[in-house]
Amino acid sequence: MPVEQRPVCLVVEDEARNLMNAMTIAEECDFDVIQAVNAEDALKLLEARTDIRVVFTDVHLPGSVDGLSMARTVRERWPDIHILVASGKVDIDPALMPSRGVFLPKPYEPDMLEATLRTFMAMDASQTPTAQS
Template sequence: MTATVLLVEDEEMLRVLLSEALSLIDLEIVCCRSADEAMITLEQAHPFSLVITDICMPGTLDGIELAEKIWHRWPHLPVIISSGNRVIRREKLPDNASFLRKPWSLEQLHQIVLHHLASE
């Protein structure tokens, strides 16, 4: 069974790049343009195997607020938070979460995603 990843990224070019990069490791990708859209998608279509979210996005929620809502509602759902502008220290994250600093390499992306999927 293929894992399904919810990808939350407002920048179209990066969303397409991430989606293509993740499909290289045989993942099904569902894309959202905002954290608000992601919450609706999670409510309607959960279960997902993993959520990857940018921090800075349009709408009422940013990526950190989205992650906090996910951890409250689905505590076992892993979340990867990514940003080129902010840094989140590891000790501030739950065990099933990671921070991926932009710019990242394809190898870094694949490693962190596979790490979280192996922990399911």
């Protein structure tokens, strides 16, 4: 019997503590987790892989592209990927968020991140056709 592949969550965060916390929570939600510290590296990973189901990004990232711009690019190029955006700036203009993107204000409760990731998994499971025997 083949082992089902776990969904992949790409965490884009430049602060080590926040990165480790997000990765731990995603792993506890049965995701395989990969990481990037800036938007440019995240986009390269997305171009190279087809198994990423969730992108969880901070808004403020080093480099020329911020997390919101990257999230909008992800939505345009990979419309089926779930997008989760976090920031300590709680007054983000909803018009800047990608469609169907979820915003978590920092500091977020681990339970909120876990619930959001589990919701994403449930959405994918409900859209996956049942294998025929």
